[in-house]
Amino acid sequence: xxxxxxxxxxxxxxxxxxxxxxxxxxxxxxxxxxxxxxxxxxxxxxxxxxxxxxxxxxxxxxxxxxxxxxxxxxxxxxxxxxxxxxxxxxxxxxxxxxxxxxxxxxxxxxxxxxxxxxxxxxxxxxxxxxxxxxxxxxxxxxxxxxxxxxxxxxxxxxxxxxxxxxxxxxxxxxxxxxxxxxxxxxxxxxxxxxxxxxxxxxxxxxxxxxxxxxxxxxxxxxxxxxxxxxxxxxxxxxxxxxxxxxxxxxxxxxxxxxxxxxxxxxxxxxxxxxxxxxxxxxxxxxxxxxxxxxxxxxxxxxxxxxxxxxxxxxxxxxxxxxxxxxxxxxxxxxxxxxxxxxxxxxxxxxxxxxxxxxxxxxxxxxxxxxxxxxxxxxxxxxxxxxxxxxxxxxxxxxxxxxxxxxxxxxxxxxxxxxxxxxxxxxxxxxxxxxxxxxxxxxxxxxxxxxxxxxxxxxxxxxxxxxxxxxxxxxxxxxxx
Ligand code: SF4
Ligand code: SF4
Numbered sequence: 001x002x003x004x005x006x007x008x009x010x011x012x013x014x015x016x017x018x019x020x021x022x023x024x025x026x027x028x029x030x031x032x033x034x035x036x037x038x039x040x041x042x043x044x045x046x047x048x049x050x051x052x053x054x055x056x057x058x059x060x061x062x063x064x065x066x067x068x069x070x071x072x073x074x075x076x077x078x079x080x081x082x083x084x085x086x087x088x089x090x091x092x093x094x095x096x097x098x099x100x101x102x103x104x105x106x107x108x109x110x111x112x113x114x115x116x117x118x119x120x121x122x123x124x125x126x127x128x129x130x131x132x133x134x135x136x137x138x139x140x141x142x143x144x145x146x147x148x149x150x151x152x153x154x155x156x157x158x159x160x161x162x163x164x165x166x167x168x169x170x171x172x173x174x175x176x177x178x179x180x181x182x183x184x185x186x187x188x189x190x191x192x193x194x195x196x197x198x199x200x201x202x203x204x205x206x207x208x209x210x211x212x213x214x215x216x217x218x219x220x221x222x223x224x225x226x227x228x229x230x231x232x233x234x235x236x237x238x239x240x241x242x243x244x245x246x247x248x249x250x251x252x253x254x255x256x257x258x259x260x261x262x263x264x265x266x267x268x269x270x271x272x273x274x275x276x277x278x279x280x281x282x283x284x285x286x287x288x289x290x291x292x293x294x295x296x297x298x299x300x301x302x303x304x305x306x307x308x309x310x311x312x313x314x315x316x317x318x319x320x321x322x323x324x325x326x327x328x329x330x331x332x333x334x335x336x337x338x339x340x341x342x343x344x345x346x347x348x349x350x351x352x353x354x355x356x357x358x359x360x361x362x363x364x365x366x367x368x369x370x371x372x373x374x375x376x377x378x379x380x381x382x383x384x385x386x387x388x389x390x391x392x393x394x395x396x397x398x399x400x401x402x403x404x405x406x407x408x409x410x411x412x413x414x415x416x417x418x419x420x421x422x423x424x425x426x427x428x429x430x431x432x433x434x435x436x437x438x439x440x441x442x443x444x445x446x447x448x449x450x451x452x453x454x455x456x457x458x459x460x461x462x463x464x465x466x467x468x469x470x471x472x473x474x475x476x477x478x479x480x
Contacts, residue, residue, distance in 0.1 A: 006335075007057040008073045009049045015069035018046035024061040024070060030054040033061065056324050057337040074337065094315065096264075096297035100290045101126070104152060107289045114252040114278045115140035115182075117285055118208055119148060121256030122180050124291045127206070128154040129179040131168035133161050133187060136220045137276040138210035141182040162187035166194035169205045173198075174327060176318030178260055182208035186217060188227055189234075195269050196235030197329045199353060202305065202314065204263035204296060206256070208272040210279040211383075213434075213459035222459030223276035225383055228438040231271050232412050237350070240357035242364055243271040243412040245382040246278050250285035255409065261294040262364060266356055267313050273411060275434070277384035277461050306334020310352055311359035357413055366409040367418070371397065375404025377471070378426045380419075380443055382408040385462040389432050392467035403471055411439065416446045423447030430454060432467045 009032055018040075024033040024047050032055050036048035047069075061070045104123045112120070119141045122130070130149055132142045142158070149156045155172075159165040162183050169179035183191060188209045198205055211227045213219035231243045242262050244255045252274060259270040299315035304325065307314050314334070317323040326336035331346045339345040357364065370393065381389035386407045393405045404426075408415070423429065423446065431440035432454040440453040454470050456462050 006075055007052075007055045008071075008075060009052045009055050009061075010071040010073065011047060011049050012069045012071070013040075013046055015067045016044075016046045017067060018044040020044070021066065022047060023064045023066065027060050027064045029058065029060065030056060056326065057335065058326050059338050063338075074333070094297065094299040096295045096315075098292060098294050100292055103287050103289055103291050105287045107287050109284050109286055111284045112249060112282065113140055114246070114249045114274065114281050115210065116144045117249045117253040118182070118246075118256045118272065118274065118279075119144035120287075121253040122206065122260065123148055123152055123154070124253070124287075124293075125257040125260035126178045126293050126295070127180050127260065128152075128177040129157075129169065129172035130154070130181065131157045131159050131165045131172070131179070132181045132183065133159055133165050135162075135184045135187045137212055137223075137279045138182040138184045138187075138208065140279070141208060141210075162190040163194065166191040166198070166207070169207075170194060170198050170201070170203045173203045173205045174319055174325070176320070178204070178206075178264070180206040180208065180260075182210065184210050184212045184220075185214040185227060188230065192230075192234045196237060196239065198269040199235055199239040199241075200237070200329045201327050202267040202316070202353070203269065204260075204267050204316070205269050206259045206263055206272065207269055208256070208259075208274060211273060211275040213276075213457070219459040221276065223384065223461060224434050224457065224459065225273075225275055225385065225438070226435045226457075227273065228411060228435065231273055232414075238354075240268075240354045241271065241412045242266065242268055242357065243273050243410070244366070245273045245408060245411050247383055247386045247407065247409075248278065248285070249281055249283045251409070252278055253285050253287070257291060257293070258366075261292070264294045264296045265313070265363070266360070267296070267316055268357070271412075273383065275384050277387075281384075303334035305332055305336050306349075306352075310348075311355035312352065313356050361413060361415070361417070364410055364413060365415045365418075367415065368407045368409065369404070370407070371402075371404040374402050376402040376426060377404070377428050377430065378422075379403060379405040379430045379432065379467070379471070380408065380439065381405060381432055382411055382439065383434075385432050385434055388462040388464035389467050391464040392432075392471055395464075395468045396471035399472060401471055408439070414439075414442050416442075419443055419446040423449045428452055430467075430470065432456075432462055432470075434462055 034050040036046040130145045165181045172179040213222040213224035246255045263270040297315045428450045437453040444451040
């Protein structure tokens with residue numbers, strides 16, 4: 001049976017209709033098949049497996065053959081072919097990891113809109129490619145990058161829509177460039193399929209969602225936080241997602257840098273869940289002399305889609321580096337070869353995609369805790385709502401209420417352990433949200449302590465008096 005080091009190529013001559021078809025001859029990217037030399041008794045000149053050693057197991061031929069005449073089989077006991085001499089030279093050392101680079105902005109204080117600070121954070125993190133489609137209240141990110149990216153050697157492309165934008169940044173990432181897009185509610189919905197594709201193909205990239213008051217077109221220039229659950233459950237297949245929630249212009253800068261670092265570290269799309277308040281707010285923020293950035297790990301010759309560690313993050317090659325790269329959203333083995341009907345490969349892959357996030361919570365989860373020493377009640381807040389909540393907590397404390405606050409700077413993966421371990425210290429947990437209750441439901445899942453939702457969905461920043469009055473018992477209306 002014709003074989004490469006890793007794959008056998010089997011052609012069933014009873015099924016092949018040869019010169020009436022020759023799809024495999026044209027479809028195989030490696031020229032494995034050629035038109036046969038002799039004619040059968042049925043008058044057919046069959047396809048012939050001529051160069052089986054070239055087979056890389058992409059299974060294009062198997063998928064395209066209309067008569068199911070081709071079977072590609074992986075040879076499990078044979079290890080991946082040693083890199084060619086040329087590639088050995090190239091691949092002698094692994095690269096990537098943490099490094100420190102000079103800041104791309106003048107160190108010191110800057111005064112900008114949150115969207116602009118986000119764009120600057122991207123440049124500071126090494127973003128070299130932005131693809132996007134304008135949408136309120138995220139457009140200022142792309143407008144800023146049209147001016148700034150070319151100055152830094154980067155590329156800006158306005159795409160025809162959000163689907164194409166997400167696809168473009170995935171492609172750029174595989175070309176070896178840190179990439180980003182930004183959008184708001186309706187555009188975010190359009191990006192979902194490709195976010196799932198980025199999860200499955202382990203493509204690092206950053207997506208900024210400047211949330212606005214939905215659903216649908218809603219109040220395009222007003223705020224809300226209705227995309228929190230969509231961030232987690234939008235992509236089908238139940239993947240783990242990393243999402244960060246800035247509450248200030250400073251964090252629009254800092255957390256965008258962090259989003260790039262997490263994307264590269266874990267090879268995932270990372271979402272910055274801003275909102276119209278943090279996006280359009282103008283305030284000063286501080287830029288340090290240097291920026292800590294993580295560059296993707298490269299171990300040339302190593303499988304790009306699997307590790308021996310069940311929670312591992314594989315190294316990531318780029319196109320043009322001499323690797324045989326197969327990138328598919330279908331179930332694939334560690335070499336990227338499609339394995340769409342192998343239950344073991346699928347189970348192992350899906351679990352690793354999840355575990356590479358959940359096993360590294362200590363590297364991802366980020367929060368601030370206020371007044372923990374004496375707090376009898378706890379406010380859990382995130383994003384711009386946390387600004388209102390902290391004002392309300394201070395007001396309540398001045399009136400003798402022992403209230404503390406947990407501010408989630410990362411929302412997904414949800415820090416369930418914190419709520420589970422600390423929850424019963426408190427008499428109640430109060431969750432103010434500019435939606436109908438999304439994180440409050442998650443908090444409730446992890447504690448027996450009563451969880452109260454303070455909800456506002458009018459497109460305005462959370463009214464701090466509303467939260468204060470709830471904490472003072474003046475308004476005990478529960479919103480769910
Ligand atoms: S695609 Fe299938 S049927 Fe067509 S020539 Fe190739 S092996 Fe034969
Ligand atoms: S699996 Fe891919 S490389 Fe191998 S013979 Fe089929 S098309 Fe060609």
